[in-house]
Amino acid sequence: MxxxxxxxxxxxxxxxxxxxxxxxxxxxxxxxxxxxxxxxxxxxxxxxxxxxxxxxxxxxxxxxxxxxxxxxxxxxxxxxxxxxxxxxxxxxxxxxxxxxxxxxxxxxxxxxxxxxxxxxxxxxxxxxxxxxxxxxxxxxxxxxxxxxxxxxxxxxxxxxxxxxxxxxxxxxxxxxxxxxxxxxxxxxxxxxxxxxxxxxxxxxxxxxxxxxxxxxxxxxxxxxxxxxxxxxxxxxxxxLHDTFNEPLEAAAAARQLLRQLPTGSGLLDDHILTGSDGVHEIDPLRITLVTDSLGMSGFEVDDLLQRSFGVCAEMSTDKTVVFALGPGSRLAHVHQLATALEAIGENSSKSRQEHMQLPVATAPLSLPRMQLTPRQAFFAQTERVPAREASGRTCAELLCPYPPGVPAVVPGELLSAEVIAMLQAVAAGGGKVTGAADDSLQSFAVIVKDLFDETT
Ligand SMILES: Cc1ncc(COP(=O)(O)O)c(C=O)c1O
Missing domain, CATH: 3.40.640.10 (Type I PLP-dependent aspartate aminotransferase-like (Major domain))
Structure with a gap:
C-alpha cells in the first residue's frame, strides 16, 4: 500500500x-x-x-x-x-x-x-x-x-x-x-x-x-x-501470450459444469442462436445462467450466491445471472461457483418450484413522444407529483425497467399512463426499475409545465 x-x-x-x-x-x-x-x-x-x-x-x-x-x-x-x-x-x-x-x-x-x-x-x-x-x-x-x-x-x-x-x-x-x-x-x-x-x-x-x-x-x-x-x-x-488461456479453460469448464446442474435451466447460449437477429457472437468469458428451474429469480440467486457463498456475479435480471470471467479467473473459482449453485438448487424447495410465479418479461412498448430535447429537459425545472397526476406530463427521469433493460422513458419524453402501469407491473412482479428517485414508483419527477417555453 x-x-x-x-x-x-x-x-x-x-x-x-x-x-x-x-x-x-x-x-x-x-x-x-x-x-x-x-x-x-x-x-x-x-x-x-x-x-x-x-x-x-x-x-x-x-x-x-x-x-x-x-x-x-x-x-x-x-x-x-x-x-x-x-x-x-x-x-x-x-x-x-x-x-x-x-x-x-x-x-x-x-x-x-x-x-x-x-x-x-x-x-x-x-x-x-x-x-x-x-x-x-x-x-x-x-x-x-x-x-x-x-x-x-x-x-x-x-x-x-x-x-x-x-x-x-x-x-x-x-x-x-x-x-x-x-x-x-x-x-x-x-x-x-x-x-x-x-x-x-x-x-x-x-x-x-x-x-x-x-x-x-x-x-x-x-x-x-x-x-x-x-x-x-x-x-x-x-x-502476454498466456493471459487468457486459463480464463478460457475456466469458462469452458464453467459452461460444462453449469449445464450439468440437476436443476439448471441451461445457459443463454442454449436459448439463443448465434447468427440470429441481434446476436452475432457471444463472448466466451461471459456466462449467463438461466435460473427458471431453480425456482428462483436471478435476483434471488445472485443474492444467495453473494451472502452465503461469497460469489459475486456481474449482474442479475429476473430470469438470469451473468458471470464475468477475466484475466484472473481460475478453475478453482468455477468449482466454487458450481458447488454453490448445486447447494442452492438442493435447497430450493420442490413446492416452491411448482408454485412460484416468476415475473413475466414485459413486452416492449413503443417509443414515447419526445416533448423536449435532452438538453432542454436537462435544464428545465422539475417537480415531483403523485403517480396519478404524472400521466400526460413530461418525464424528468430516465426510467429503465429490468426486464428488459431498455429505458421505457427518458427525460423530455411523454410519461403516459401505459408506461407508468408497465413500470409498476415490472416492480410488482419482482423486477427492478432503475432511475426513479422514488423507488416505490408512487411519485415521479416531471418537468414544470409553465417553464416549457423558457428552456434552452
Ligand atoms: C455498457 C456500458 N457502457 C458504459 C459504462 C460506463 O463505464 P464506466 O463505469 O467505465 O464509466 C458501463 C458501466 O457499467 C456499461 O456497462
Missing part, C-alpha cells in the same frame, strides 16, 4: 501531461494503439462514461441527430444534454422469453437513417453498445458499412469488450470490423484500476483534434498517475 501511495505523483518533470502528451504518456498511448489496433488511443481517468461524452461531443454538434441504440448506457443520454444533439433511437432486438435486450439489426439501422433523411436531419454519428452485458455482439461489419454509406462514423461502446483484441477465441474487436471509435472499460474486463478506460480511434471520419479538445474539456487537469500507469500495465498484461 505504502509503495502504491508513493507513486501517486503529479505532473512532475519527466511524467508528461495527459492533456497534451509528448513523453511517457504519449509513448504508453502509442503502445496501446498498436495493441488495440487503433490509429490513436487516449487514456481516460473518468471511465468509459467520459469516453462516451467525448465521442459524442467530438462528432455531434447542437441540432445534429445522433442515432443510438435505446439500450445505451446512461452516459449517452447525458452526452446529448452536453452536446445539444437530439436522438433517433434504434430498438435492440428483445428476447421476450428471457426479458433481455440483444444487439441491433442492420435493417433497424437502415430504417433510422431513412427517418433522418425524411426529416432532412444531419446524422453526426451512430452509437451502439457491443457487446451487451450478456456478452452478445452485433454484426458490426454490416452496421459499420451502413453507417459509412451514409457518411456517419460508428461509435461503439465496447465497455465490456476490452479483451477482444487479445485472443482468437474472442469475437473480433469492433475497430477491426470497421467501427471508427471504440470506448472500453479497461478496468472492467482487463486489469487496470477502477475508473480507468481507453478511447480508440481508427480512420479519417473523426478528427483526432476534436477528441483531444473534448477530452481536455471533460477530464481533470490533475489526472491520477496511478490510474494512468495501471492502463499501461493492463495493456502489457493483456499482451
Amino acid at each position: 505504502a509503495s502504491a501511495l508513493s507513486h501517486d505523483l503529479t505532473e512532475l518533470p519527466g511524467l508528461d501531461y495527459l492533456s497534451s502528451p509528448t513523453g511517457a504518456i504519449k509513448e504508453a498511448q502509442e503502445l496501446a494503439a498498436s495493441a488495440f489496433g487503433s490509429d490513436a488511443t487516449w487514456f481516460l481517468v473518468n471511465g468509459t462514461t467520459a469516453g462516451i461524452h467525448a465521442a459524442i461531443l467530438a462528432t455531434c454538434g447542437p441540432g445534429d441527430a445522433l442515432i443510438l441504440a435505446r439500450n445505451c448506457h446512461l452516459a449517452a443520454f447525458s452526452a446529448m444534454a452536453l452536446s445539444g444533439c437530439t436522438p433517433i433511437y434504434v430498438m435492440p432486438v428483445q428476447d421476450e422469453g428471457l426479458g433481455i435486450a440483444h444487439g441491433i439489426t442492420p435493417d433497424a439501422l437502415r430504417s433510422a437513417f431513412s427517418d433522418a433523411a425524411r426529416e432532412y436531419r444531419h446524422v453526426g454519428a451512430v452509437l451502439l453498445v457491443c457487446p451487451t452485458y450478456f456478452g452478445v455482439t452485433s454484426d458490426i461489419a454490416q452496421l459499420a458499412s451502413i453507417c459509412h454509406e451514409h457518411g456517419a462514423p460508428l461509435l461503439v461502446d465496447e465497455a465490456h469488450g476490452a479483451h477482444f483484441a487479445f485472443h482468437a477465441s474472442f469475437p473480433q474487436p469492433a475497430l477491426a470490423l470497421g467501427a471508427d471509435v471504440t470506448i472500453q472499460s479497461t478496468h472492467k474486463v482487463l486489469s487496470s484500476l477502477g475508473q480507468s478506460s481507453m478511447l480508440h480511434l481508427k480512420g479519417h471520419r473523426v478528427s483526432p483534434e476534436r477528441f483531444s479538445r473534448a477530452l481536455q474539456t471533460l477530464q481533470s487537469s490533475s489526472p491520477s498517475y496511478l490510474l494512468l500507469a495501471s492502463l499501461d500495465a493492463a495493456r502489457a498484461h493483456a499482451q
Whole structure:
C-alpha cells in the first residue's frame, strides 16, 4: 500500500501531461494503439462514461441527430444534454422469453437513417453498445458499412469488450470490423484500476483534434498517475501470450459444469442462436445462467450466491445471472461457483418450484413522444407529483425497467399512463426499475409545465 501511495505523483518533470502528451504518456498511448489496433488511443481517468461524452461531443454538434441504440448506457443520454444533439433511437432486438435486450439489426439501422433523411436531419454519428452485458455482439461489419454509406462514423461502446483484441477465441474487436471509435472499460474486463478506460480511434471520419479538445474539456487537469500507469500495465498484461488461456479453460469448464446442474435451466447460449437477429457472437468469458428451474429469480440467486457463498456475479435480471470471467479467473473459482449453485438448487424447495410465479418479461412498448430535447429537459425545472397526476406530463427521469433493460422513458419524453402501469407491473412482479428517485414508483419527477417555453 505504502509503495502504491508513493507513486501517486503529479505532473512532475519527466511524467508528461495527459492533456497534451509528448513523453511517457504519449509513448504508453502509442503502445496501446498498436495493441488495440487503433490509429490513436487516449487514456481516460473518468471511465468509459467520459469516453462516451467525448465521442459524442467530438462528432455531434447542437441540432445534429445522433442515432443510438435505446439500450445505451446512461452516459449517452447525458452526452446529448452536453452536446445539444437530439436522438433517433434504434430498438435492440428483445428476447421476450428471457426479458433481455440483444444487439441491433442492420435493417433497424437502415430504417433510422431513412427517418433522418425524411426529416432532412444531419446524422453526426451512430452509437451502439457491443457487446451487451450478456456478452452478445452485433454484426458490426454490416452496421459499420451502413453507417459509412451514409457518411456517419460508428461509435461503439465496447465497455465490456476490452479483451477482444487479445485472443482468437474472442469475437473480433469492433475497430477491426470497421467501427471508427471504440470506448472500453479497461478496468472492467482487463486489469487496470477502477475508473480507468481507453478511447480508440481508427480512420479519417473523426478528427483526432476534436477528441483531444473534448477530452481536455471533460477530464481533470490533475489526472491520477496511478490510474494512468495501471492502463499501461493492463495493456502489457493483456499482451502476454498466456493471459487468457486459463480464463478460457475456466469458462469452458464453467459452461460444462453449469449445464450439468440437476436443476439448471441451461445457459443463454442454449436459448439463443448465434447468427440470429441481434446476436452475432457471444463472448466466451461471459456466462449467463438461466435460473427458471431453480425456482428462483436471478435476483434471488445472485443474492444467495453473494451472502452465503461469497460469489459475486456481474449482474442479475429476473430470469438470469451473468458471470464475468477475466484475466484472473481460475478453475478453482468455477468449482466454487458450481458447488454453490448445486447447494442452492438442493435447497430450493420442490413446492416452491411448482408454485412460484416468476415475473413475466414485459413486452416492449413503443417509443414515447419526445416533448423536449435532452438538453432542454436537462435544464428545465422539475417537480415531483403523485403517480396519478404524472400521466400526460413530461418525464424528468430516465426510467429503465429490468426486464428488459431498455429505458421505457427518458427525460423530455411523454410519461403516459401505459408506461407508468408497465413500470409498476415490472416492480410488482419482482423486477427492478432503475432511475426513479422514488423507488416505490408512487411519485415521479416531471418537468414544470409553465417553464416549457423558457428552456434552452
Ligand atoms: C455498457 C456500458 N457502457 C458504459 C459504462 C460506463 O463505464 P464506466 O463505469 O467505465 O464509466 C458501463 C458501466 O457499467 C456499461 O456497462
